[in-house]
Amino acid sequence: MIRFIHTGDLHLGLQFKSAKFDSSRRRLELWDTFERIVNTAVENKADFLFIAGDLFEESYFTYRDIKRVHNTLYRAEGVQILIAAGNHDPLSRSSQYNLVQWPENVTIFSSEKIEKKEFCDRNAVVYGYSWDSSENDKNLFKDFEGVDRTKTNILIIHGDAVSKDSRYLPLDIQRIQSFGFDYIALGHIHKPDIISDRAAYCGSPEPLDFGETGQHGIIQGTIDNGITSIEFVPFSRRIFVDTTITLDETLEYMDILDRIRSCDVKDSLKRNFYRITLEGKISPDVELNTGDIAEALSSEFYYLEIIDRTRIDYDLDALERENSDNIIGYFIREMKSRDLEDEINRQALYLGLDVLMKGRVGR
Numbered sequence: 001m002i003r004f005i006h007t008g009d010l011h012l013g014l015q016f017k018s019a020k021f022d023s024s025r026r027r028l029e030l031w032d033t034f035e036r037i038v039n040t041a042v043e044n045k046a047d048f049l050f051i052a053g054d055l056f057e058e059s060y061f062t063y064r065d066i067k068r069v070h071n072t073l074y075r076a077e078g079v080q081i082l083i084a085a086g087n088h089d090p091l092s093r094s095s096q097y098n099l100v101q102w103p104e105n106v107t108i109f110s111s112e113k114i115e116k117k118e119f120c121d122r123n124a125v126v127y128g129y130s131w132d133s134s135e136n137d138k139n140l141f142k143d144f145e146g147v148d149r150t151k152t153n154i155l156i157i158h159g160d161a162v163s164k165d166s167r168y169l170p171l172d173i174q175r176i177q178s179f180g181f182d183y184i185a186l187g188h189i190h191k192p193d194i195i196s197d198r199a200a201y202c203g204s205p206e207p208l209d210f211g212e213t214g215q216h217g218i219i220q221g222t223i224d225n226g227i228t229s230i231e232f233v234p235f236s237r238r239i240f241v242d243t244t245i246t247l248d249e250t251l252e253y254m255d256i257l258d259r260i261r262s263c264d265v266k267d268s269l270k271r272n273f274y275r276i277t278l279e280g281k282i283s284p285d286v287e288l289n290t291g292d293i294a295e296a297l298s299s300e301f302y303y304l305e306i307i308d309r310t311r312i313d314y315d316l317d318a319l320e321r322e323n324s325d326n327i328i329g330y331f332i333r334e335m336k337s338r339d340l341e342d343e344i345n346r347q348a349l350y351l352g353l354d355v356l357m358k359g360r361v362g363r
Contacts, residue, residue, distance in 0.1 A: 002122055002152060005041045006219035006230075008052030008187030009204040010034050011088060012069070013060040019209065021273060021303045029237050031068070033206045037218060037235065038072050041079045044220075047122060049079050052187025052202060053086025053131070053158025058096060061089075066096040074103045080119065082107045085130035086158035086187055087168055092132050109156070114140055124152040127181075131158060136169040147180050152223050158187040161195070173199060182223050183230070192216065198228050206236045210275050213240050238302070240273045247280040249313035256286070257293065261300055275305040281313035284357075311350040312357075319353075328356050 012030050016023035034055075041049040056065065073081050083106070085091040091098075091111040102108065109115045109128030116127045125148065129140060136159075147153040155176070159169030168188060176184060177199060184199035190212050192203030202219045204212060217235035221228060245259050260276055261269070282288065290306040297304055316332055323329040335349040 001222055001224040002048065002124060003044065003046045004048040004050060004154075004183070004221050004223075005037065005044070005046050006050045006052065006183075006185040006200065006202045006221065007037050007205055008050075008086070008158065008185075008202050009054045009190055010051075010056070010206070011054055011204065011208060012056040013062075013065055014057050014208065015060055016208075020305065030206050033235065033237060034069075035072055037205060038076050038079075040218075040235075041081075042076050046079055048126070048154075049076070049081045050126075050154070050156045050185040051081065051083040052156050052185045053084050054088040054187060055083065055085075056089050056096070058089050061096045063096070063099055066099055070100045070102065073106050077103065077105055080105055080107070082109070082117070082126050082128055082156055083130075084109045084128040084156040084158055084187070085111070085132075087131050087134045087136065090132050090134060091130040114144065122152065123150075124154065126154045126156065128156040131169070135167045137167060138169065140169070141172075141176060141179075144179065149180050152226075153181050154183045154185065154223075155181045156185045156187075160188055161186060161201075162189065182226065182228050183221060185219070190216075192219070192232050194219075194230065194232060197230060200230055200232075206238070207240045210240045210242050210273070213242050215239060238272050240275070241268075242275045242277075244277045244279055247278055247282055247310055249281050249283045251282065251286070253286050253288075256282075256288070257296060260293065260304075260306075261297060266300070269301050271302055273303045273305075274301055275307065277307040277309055279309045280311075282310045284312050284314060311347075312354060314350075314353055314357075328353070331356060 010030060012034060014027065016026055097108055107117050109130045111130040111132035114127055114129045116125050118125050159171040160166035161171040161173040164170050173195060182198060186199065186201045189201045190204040193201040200219050203216055205216055205218055207216045215234045217233045219230055220233050221230035243263055245263065247256060263276060288308055288310060290308050293306050294304045320329050320332045331352055338345045340346050340349065
């Protein structure tokens with residue numbers, strides 16, 4: 001039986017330039033997760049560790065960084081580690097991969113064509129391919145002759161099995177599966193996706209931003225007498241949570257804070273990244289300031305970002321009476337003459353009143 005762990009898209013060295021959270025700390029957490037994955041492969045006595053591209057960010061990686069990768073993998077001498085470079089860590093002439101002498105248990109696949117490495121002691125053949133640039137539209141399998149089905153056959157590749165017009169190595173996954181691979185370890189798509197019992201995207205083991213919500217982790221699997229079994233294993237230190245809370249005009253300011261802190265259990269609040277969008281109507285007496293809310297709850301959340309899309313619940317008739325001889329009254333009468341069932345007109349009304357009433361300062 002063959003035991004393996006499949007990972008990829010770690011993006012070690014990523015700068016998180018546009019992030020509002022602590023980018024230095026997050027970079028360290030990516031390293032920690034990489035080292036935990038390697039340690040898990042050793043502890044679980046995995047035969048193989050597959051790294052399906054984008055192990056690091058070539059633009060920001062240093063010699064010290066690649067030495068750290070080398071030293072981490074060196075300690076896993078009992079595990080065969082196979083790397084197929086991707087578009088962020090391409091195996092070009094100037095690649096960081098070329099700066100160190102890799103231990104015997106580490107294989108980095110060629111960027112010229114699909115390469116294979118045989119492991120006779122396990123009756124296994126592992127195929128792989130590395131990128132050599134940031135874009136790739138090669139038809140790698142045009143002349144592929146298939147596999148020896150008397151052996152266990154595994155493919156590691158970084159590419160796009162979603163879009164046939166992709167600039168990032170489009171893959172016809174059904175055709176590739178027809179060649180008879182026992183497992184296809186895919187990289188590039190950051191959301192984990194088990195395509196079949198013999199093919200999967202591992203996803204990024206640590207999510208990188210709010211576009212990567214939900215659980216992230218690794219794929220663990222076995223191949224025994226031609227039967228492949230795989231499972232997704234949550235592994236990330238943190239997750240990104242992007243959620244919406246609907247408010248109504250009956251809620252006071254403290255009620256709104258309670259709604260926000262009730263979006264998840266306390267342990268999760270202290271561990272994960274949260275982006276919370278507030279929507280619905282609020283009382284004119286409640287002033288929402290997203291910065292103040294985040295500050296008020298800072299001791300309860302690891303990271304909290306608030307987006308305010310609420311509208312003040314104005315009493316239009318009362319406002320019109322109270323402001324019959326000024327611009328507010330004129331504006332209300334003009335908007336009432338339009339179709340307020342129309343979403344655009346309704347939004348224009350609320351936005352205009354927000355400005356005119358000056359009741360939304362700092363929002």
